[in-house]
Amino acid sequence: MTRLAQTADLTDIQREILSTVKSFVDREIIPHAQELEHGDIYPQKIVDGLKELGIFGLMIPEEYGGLGESLLTYALVVEEIARGWMSVSGVINTHFIVAYMIKQHGTQEQKEHFLPRMATGEVRGAFSMSEPGLGSDVAAIRTKAVRDGDDYVIDGQKMWLTNGGSSTLVAALVRTDEGAERAHQNLTTFLVEKPSGFGEVAPGLTIPGKIDKMGYKGVDTTELVFDGYRIGADMVLGGAPGKGSPR
Template sequence: MSQVDDNVTEQAEDDTLILDMLDRFLKTEVKPYVHALEKADEYPGEIVEQMKEMGLFGCLIDPEYGGLGLSARTYARIVERMSAVWMSLSGIINSHLIMAMTVQRNGTEEQKAQFLPRFATGELRGGIGLTEPDCGTDLQAIRTSARRDGDHYVVNGAKTWITNSLYGNCLVLLVKTDAAAQPRHKGMSLLIAEKGPGFEVSRKLEKLGYKGIDTCELNFDDYRVPADRLVGGVEGRGLQQILGGLELGRINVAARGLGIAVAALDASVAYSQMRKTFGKPICEHQAIQLKLGEMATRVHASRLLVDAAAQAYDRGERCDMEAGMAKYFATEAGLENSTEAMRIHGAYGYSKEFEIERLYRDAPLLVIGEGTNELQRIIIAKQLIARSPV
């Protein structure tokens, strides 16, 4: 066996150990408390501290900076398992890791040395500041400005729907450093923004689902950021830098959809064997069998698409089409499976005593978050044309 084969085998064994550890953690430290935390919309502070100790906030960060250096494939499996138990936990690490990987892929050597070790431990924890009150999918329309003032940038503006912004302490912040630039993306930059004077969390947003995680509106009022926090050290590259991070984010959201689809299927298979009508378990009724067959097929197809996108990301390839396909299909699978699970469970699926109604409330976010599924289909089509010139 070659050295390469040995390394691959060793990595697979390490990944298995990590996933087994995660499964035990989810079973003993998360699952028993999800119902109460979700009902109260309470931030899972103790669970987050345990996630720090497990190294999950550095799972994709290179080992030279104190991270675990896992592949995107393994990360997707982590997210799937988390989301099958409680989707909110996957959001707590997702936004943080998009921030971390943006710095790892685009930051200066000084920025990497200064921030990645602190990201890996969770000492600095946060996410990405993109969306604004009048700007979601069209990121080039952002208005938050950053004006150079000596050795600082002075930031003014507002952001909304920002994950990890209340309990976190750092964001990669998308700003306009040149509002007059044409095309508009040439005036956009990213800043590593730690909380400080002028960085205000104005309110926590109330949501249908996705409870327990801090999603907030932010205001920036003459907030000062040292100029050496400009990602990559050159203005005008912010949009390109963050789009690479969004590929990872879409793989994450796809894996979340897969996790919900799996949880809905597993619960439905178990319930259909226990629940009886007309003298036999409902799994023996053809109407239920049709639903289970569709649900299982969605799960399997979603898993293959997520894995393909993660592999492309690991190879360093442009994978907006692959990530878009995975995000589109797997999140629709999560939404459809949660709906079918509610129908299979009947009144029990509608009851807050069971997990089905939580899956049903969590799933809709996925088809609109990280770029709507309508946008994903457009991205897929454009990339398909670009990769298939006549």
């Protein structure tokens, strides 16, 4: 018996959602997971099915077209998806991180611009924190954004982006040294819109290609290279720099 059956006090809506996801996993994921994993094939048909189920908008508020569900519901849904194939849960999780960041910390304009399209899966999110040589040590981040009028210009290299190629929105944590006393106050998250794919996807923004991995196949893991990439100051998450690691 799965752990889901042992979770107490679920509402009827939660049980209905989990039952629907379980049926989808049994029908659409488990029969194909081994072939896709061994072939390192992106599960596009599965992703399209999850869009139809509304899973990409599971925790996005109803006012923005999402289902407005709780973190518990989300955790149980991801647990069920991972039962079928962990790589698919990675596709969902990175999207959730970006949507949650915008929901919690974005400006009203950013919420209205991104969340309705994230709820449908039209916009797909990736989160970029790590860099070569420093892993996830955010205090050591070297990728830097410098203010230039109404824009910032970003230079540097990010690493280990799950959904890096398939995403159309990257929340990238970079350094904006503006004289703050504490290291985290010199970090800023930018909302970088881009087309899906590999190569130079926008002027000064390159997704070199998929990184070969020993496991966690299917889902695309990539680098991201900024080389004089120009982005508007309105794409700073929350509207002001220095909030990369809120306290």
